[in-house]
Amino acid sequence: xxxxxxxxxxTDTPIRDALRHFRLVEWDQWRFWRGNIKTFGLWSGxxxxxxLSFPIINTLWNWKYRKARLVFPKGASLDE
Numbered sequence: 001x002x003x004x005x006x007x008x009x010x011t012d013t014p015i016r017d018a019l020r021h022f023r024l025v026e027w028d029q030w031r032f033w034r035g036n037i038k039t040f041g042l043w044s045g046x047x048x049x050x051x052l053s054f055p056i057i058n059t060l061w062n063w064k065y066r067k068a069r070l071v072f073p074k075g076a077s078l079d080e
Contacts, residue, residue, distance in 0.1 A: 002014045004017040004018055004021075005018050006018050006021045006059065006066055007021065007066050007067060008066075008067045020055070021055055021056075021059045022055065022056050022059060023055050023056065024054065024055075024056055025053060025054060026052065026053055026054070026055055029049070029052040029053040030053060032049065032052065033045075033049045033053070036048045036049045036052075037049065
């Protein structure tokens with residue numbers, strides 16, 4: 001199995017997945033803008049909304065974290 005050159009996730013189509021990180025607009029995320037700003041405040045909500053709605057901004061803004069993963073040990077309770 002091949003891997004995405006941007007996020008290092010396993011994939012069958014690495015070029016298409018890499019281009020998905022650089023698409024300009026994710027139209028499905030526009031409906032969450034008001035809720036993000038209301039929940040997280042003006043600046044944090046705007047940053048979250050921008051990074052959800054514009055994947056290219058998210059990829060460039062968080063470039064150094066692109067291959068970071070959370071690893072949970074076996075048997076860890078995620079409810080705590």
